[in-house]
Amino acid sequence: MDLLNLVQWPAMLVSVVAAWYVASSHKGKRNWGFWLFLVSNVLWIVWGVHTGAPALIVLQVCLAAMNIRGAMKAQA
Numbered sequence: 001m002d003l004l005n006l007v008q009w010p011a012m013l014v015s016v017v018a019a020w021y022v023a024s025s026h027k028g029k030r031n032w033g034f035w036l037f038l039v040s041n042v043l044w045i046v047w048g049v050h051t052g053a054p055a056l057i058v059l060q061v062c063l064a065a066m067n068i069r070g071a072m073k074a075q076a
Contacts, residue, residue: 004050011043027074034071038064 014036021033041064048056 002050004047007043007047007050011040011047014040014043022070031071031074034067034074037067038071041067 018033018036018040021029021036024030024033041060044060045057048054048060
């Protein structure tokens with residue numbers, strides 16, 4: 001099995017944990033959630049490049065931009 005194919009599993013796990021944290025009423029956890037989403041964006045981009053999924057790559061870049069915006073707002 002190709003090891004880069006396994007990247008999708010930690011990407012999925014980090015995405016779920018990030019969503020859980022972003023939904024928190026605690027400001028610190030929400031902030032962590034945005035940063036975890038950025039980690040998941042990177043993982044999904046790596047997997048998308050490996051599998052040749054350009055739509056996934058573009059989606060993750062757009063979502064990363066929104067997560068950066070969210071992280072900045074969470075810190076303010």
